[in-house]
Every structure is written in structure tokens, then in C-alpha cells.
Amino acid sequence: MADLLNGLKRTDMCGMLTARDENREVVVMGFAAKARDLGNLLFIDLRDRTGLLQLAFDGSIDAALFEKARAVRTEFVLAVKGTVRLRTGKNINVGMATGEVEILVSDLRILSEAEVTPFVISEKAVVGETLRLKYRYLDLRKPTLQNNLIMRDKISRVAREYLADNGFLEIETPFLGKSTPEGARDYLVPSRIKHGSFYALPQSPQLYKQLLMIAGFDRYYQIARCFRDEDLRANRQPEFSQIDLEMSYAERDEDVMEVAEGMIKNIFSACKGITFDKPFRRMKYAEGMERFGSDKPDTRFGLELNDISDCVKNSGFSVFENALKNGGSVRAICVRNSAEKITRKEIDSFAEFIRDYGAKGLAWAALKPESTTSSFYKFLTEDEIKSIESKLSAERGDLILVVADSKNKVVFDSLGALRCFVAKKLNLYDEKEYDILWLTDFPLLEYNDEDGRFYAVHHPFTSPNVDDLDILYNSKDINELSKVRAYAYDLVINGQEAGGGSIRIHNPELQQKMFEMLGMSDETIAERFGFFVDAFKYGAPPHGGLAFGLDRLVMLITGAENIKDVIAFPKVQNASCLMSGAPDFVDDIQLKELGLDVKKEG
RNA sequence: GGUCCGGUAGUUCAGUUGGUUAGAACGCUAGCCUGUCACGCUAGAGGUCAGGGGUUCGAGUCCCCUCCGGAUCGCCA
Numbered sequence: 001m002a003d004l005l006n007g008l009k010r011t012d013m014c015g016m017l018t019a020r021d022e023n024r025e026v027v028v029m030g031f032a033a034k035a036r037d038l039g040n041l042l043f044i045d046l047r048d049r050t051g052l053l054q055l056a057f058d059g060s061i062d063a064a065l066f067e068k069a070r071a072v073r074t075e076f077v078l079a080v081k082g083t084v085r086l087r088t089g090k091n092i093n094v095g096m097a098t099g100e101v102e103i104l105v106s107d108l109r110i111l112s113e114a115e116v117t118p119f120v121i122s123e124k125a126v127v128g129e130t131l132r133l134k135y136r137y138l139d140l141r142k143p144t145l146q147n148n149l150i151m152r153d154k155i156s157r158v159a160r161e162y163l164a165d166n167g168f169l170e171i172e173t174p175f176l177g178k179s180t181p182e183g184a185r186d187y188l189v190p191s192r193i194k195h196g197s198f199y200a201l202p203q204s205p206q207l208y209k210q211l212l213m214i215a216g217f218d219r220y221y222q223i224a225r226c227f228r229d230e231d232l233r234a235n236r237q238p239e240f241s242q243i244d245l246e247m248s249y250a251e252r253d254e255d256v257m258e259v260a261e262g263m264i265k266n267i268f269s270a271c272k273g274i275t276f277d278k279p280f281r282r283m284k285y286a287e288g289m290e291r292f293g294s295d296k297p298d299t300r301f302g303l304e305l306n307d308i309s310d311c312v313k314n315s316g317f318s319v320f321e322n323a324l325k326n327g328g329s330v331r332a333i334c335v336r337n338s339a340e341k342i343t344r345k346e347i348d349s350f351a352e353f354i355r356d357y358g359a360k361g362l363a364w365a366a367l368k369p370e371s372t373t374s375s376f377y378k379f380l381t382e383d384e385i386k387s388i389e390s391k392l393s394a395e396r397g398d399l400i401l402v403v404a405d406s407k408n409k410v411v412f413d414s415l416g417a418l419r420c421f422v423a424k425k426l427n428l429y430d431e432k433e434y435d436i437l438w439l440t441d442f443p444l445l446e447y448n449d450e451d452g453r454f455y456a457v458h459h460p461f462t463s464p465n466v467d468d469l470d471i472l473y474n475s476k477d478i479n480e481l482s483k484v485r486a487y488a489y490d491l492v493i494n495g496q497e498a499g500g501g502s503i504r505i506h507n508p509e510l511q512q513k514m515f516e517m518l519g520m521s522d523e524t525i526a527e528r529f530g531f532f533v534d535a536f537k538y539g540a541p542p543h544g545g546l547a548f549g550l551d552r553l554v555m556l557i558t559g560a561e562n563i564k565d566v567i568a569f570p571k572v573q574n575a576s577c578l579m580s581g582a583p584d585f586v587d588d589i590q591l592k593e594l595g596l597d598v599k600k601e602g
Numbered sequence: 603g604g605u606c607c608g609g610u611a612g613u614u615c616a617g618u619u620g621g622u623u624a625g626a627a628c629g630c631u632a633g634c635c636u637g638u639c640a641c642g643c644u645a646g647a648g649g650u651c652a653g654g655g656g657u658u659c660g661a662g663u664c665c666c667c668u669c670c671g672g673a674u675c676g677c678c679a
Binding site: 038041056095131206229356457574 | 634639640
């Protein structure tokens, strides 16, 4: 039978005790992390969320107490009263935060016994993720995961403080909302009252936060849970959190970026002790694509893309020729001093890697000190080779990697991914460094050949750049329209999209035009967005906002490589929870109430 | 939806051309041990080789299917 606390109050947390607490009588509580029984001397490491503390039981204590301590097993929950004693000489554990002290125990209460756990709860133990997720509450006892969630709390708190100080109000918006077309797949919730109709869980609080501006709240924020029924990734969960904000009287993207930048700087300073004295760099979308092949460029290293189309336009090499003839390009990256370092086999693996991004092949040239070997130089004239090498500033020892395709998207995607792949392989950047920049001037619209219509690059409420309105209203040319810029911006940290936002359309006519561009009929607009469009008729301040991915911020700051490591109860790749078993079948009665005639499989 | 990788004691893994009773380490249990801190020493328990089918005299090993997990592309306005 377990002991009771019976009024015993904790005086200290385990990890907080130091030599200055010598001789104090303390009460600590926690889990038994490890017991070391030396016969007539026994140690137990007690663990709480602040760290480990050694309990000592020796000949000076009561025999019954000693026997009780001997019965303690790993993960028993204990309450302990005792005296802080200094350790001396080689008994000091320099590898332990509380290694200079221990507790000589005078009272031990076993508050809860524990069965042997399915895996050892230690950072050192290597355990498969499946098992750890099934017993998530045990895995969460480990310091790394605890510290990640403690950091998450800190980041949220700094964000809240900053936003409150800047006049933002925290306002909640509904989880049960209306499904809207475009964007990610919705999670649906059937209505019991109105059979056959459904709520949708929000992909983001976008419409609501704009309506809050129309309602006159001026500045809003929320740490908002968002839901998207799409496939998972190492940095993507079906439900995730955003630090979401919106502000009125913002007309240009700078207006929002300035406020958001202050928040990010506060977070880095409070959570990492890193200060940025200069404003974050800004890069236009077009430059990001041209130089880095990405709308979230990782600029911690070089390996920039170079357009060598002009150098080879008359080469007669069919691969290059076909790409150029069909409106594509030939682009290259130059890997310095790697002609000999990178083997032929590795180059083949690069080619394999970019195949995933649609590239059909990888041309290469290794400018070894003595001689050049290349997959494509034989098709080129000496002048063409010279012009390529001079364009890339290539020197002896460098390795040139080339992708040609009739679709520029394929060239950018594959080389953009390849440069990151190669940089990681060659250790070209410091993992601990933070490289932050704003990417601006995103295009407003993107044409989809298959559907034969435009899609919003950001979302349908994003404001076009006023300087491009003329094109938007008057041009019919797909290419020209694709170049219309939006007041949209992303914050990119170490090549990852940490957040993004835009200035919104607040003029009903312009919004109408935007819906038209997206091929939406008046009926669709009225049915899906009627309530939203109506609101703009009654006075809408110019406004804009942005949202940061909280989970990704926590990953970047803690160095976690998987989003699961910064979420208390995450889901696995098929969007199920290994611990609870969700999603699961429900009773027929429940289905009937909802008017759902779904039969169980099998 | 596509491609690729994996599943053997509680855990992490090894397991030879397909061949006797499937091994190791850690963990667990018991005993000994007064300064350990990944304590040490001794002994012991512990297996539906993911599940199903097939080939074979014989399958952890080869083949097929299913299930489970991971990476990635598509997808994520």
C-alpha cells in the first residue's frame, strides 16, 4: 500500500539544490531514476523536471528506513525528507548539476510503485520511436523532451508578452467553422442537429482574424491550433500551432514585418541569448529563385545557381537544346574544391536524389588538378566550356553540376534541393548559426496548366502590389499576370519557412476581381465566402497580418530534428496516435445520431 | 497515389550457401558488497523470429500477400 503525503509540503525542486543549501532540511519529490545498492550503502537518483538529485542512505539511518529504501525500484514516485549534505573529494560528481550535494534521508514515502517500464527511461538508451510513442507519457519523462516543451512554453510566453506590450489582444476564434474551397483538405465534423452538413476544423483562423479587424479590434493575436488533412512530414503534423496575428492600418508589407521582426528578435534574445542588431535581410522572391532555386533559400552557404543557358544555346547537345527550345533553362552550381573529394558514385547518388524533383538527369564536370572528366563537355566547343567556367568562376579542383529541363520549376526545385543536400554532406555550414531573412514580393497568382486556371500563391485575400494593379485589371496574358506581385512575405530561418503573411485586400471591388481571377462564379463566392464579402461593405480598415509556425520555431531553437520532439502528444505518418489509437471506429449509436450510414469495414 | 527502408528476448541488435537446443549487451529477479553515480561481482528467468500462405526432407533465412513503423515525391492556398 502506497504512503500518503499527509500534509508533507515540497520545499525544493531536485535540480535547484547547490552547496549553498548545506545543512538545510528539505522535502523533495519525484521519480526514482536509478538505484545503486552497495550493500550497507545505498544511493537513489531522484528526478523531477528540473533535474536529478542523489539521495543517500547509510549506516547512520534507521534500519527499517534502509530496508524500505532497498525496496525502491526504478520509476517509483517518492517523497523524501532529509538534510542537504556536501559531497567531498572524489564523491563530487562533476557531470551532474547537483553533483556537489546529496540528501541524507530521514523520511521516505513511496507515493506510488511502478511496474518495470517497457523501455529504460534514459537519454542513453536507444529505443524505437514506435514504442516510445505508444508509451509517450514515459518518453516524456526524459530531460530532452521535457526541455523542449519547457522551451516551447517560454517561446509562447515571450511572444504573448511582446504582443500584449504592442497593443495586441488575444482573442479566440472557433474550431467549428465552415469549409472553404482552395487550400488544404479540411478535417470535417458532422453535425448532429443538421444531418448531412459538416463543420470544418480551421486550417488557419484567416477569415475570423480579418473579421476581427472589421469589428474594430485593431490588433489581434492568438496561439491558434490549425488542422490540415494532408500527409505528414518530419516537420509537419495534421494539427499544429501558429502564433497568429493581424493588425489594422497596415498598408504595406513593412508595416507588419516590422512588428513581427521585433517579436522574433525578442524570442531569440530571451530563449537563446542571441541578439540581432541589424534588421533582418530582405530578398525578393525572384532573387531567391534565381540564386537559390527556392522560395525559402538557405543562405548559410554558397553553391548558388547560375543560369548558363546563354553559354550553351548553340551547343547542339540535344539535352540542353531541347530544354531551351521548350522554354526551359540550363543552370549549374559549382562545388568548390570537390572535383576529387566527391566520387563518381556520389555524383550518381546526386542524380538519383534530384530524380524525385522531376529532373531527368545530372550533367557534371570534375575539374581535377591535372585533367577534366565530364559527362557532357564532349558535346561542347572549347569556347562554350570556357564561357561556362568563367560564368561560374570555376577553377581547377571544382565540381560543376548542371540540370537542364524544359520546365524551369524542375530546374529550380532540383538544383535548389541539391545544393542543400550537398552542403549538408560537405558540412558547409555551422548547425548552431541562425540565418534569418525576409522573402518578399511573392507572385500573386500561379497558373495551373492542368486545371487551366490561376491559383492564389498565398491565399485569395492577399493584396496585389498597387504598382501592378494595371496589369491585373487589363492584361490577358498568362505570363504577364503570373508576374503580378503580392504584398506577401515569408520569414525564412536556416532555409525553413518559419512564418508568412500578407497585406489583405480591404476593397470589395478588388476582392471581387481576385475571385474572378481564380475562376470562381458569383454563386460560389456567395455560397462559400458570402458572409466574409458582405463584411467588407460596412467599412474595413486596411489590414494585414502573419502567422509563425510555433512548432517550427521551437524546432529551430531547440535543434530538434523532428516536429514530434516538440509536441507533447504527436501523431505518426498515417495521422494516427500510437498511444490512444485515434482515429478509431465509433459505436453504431453515435453514427446513427449523426445520420451517418457508414458501415464498418470487414 | 508513387518510390525506397525496416519489423528476431522487456530494449537495442547479431544470426554464415537454407541444416542440431536461435545468441550478445543492456534491462529484469535473487544473493554478496560502505562512496557509487552507465557502481561491481555471482547466479537465474526471459522467444508466436510481426501475421498468413507457399517452395523444401528441413525456413528466422528464399517467394507471395497482409499488418505495423519510418524517409521522401506528389499534396500542404
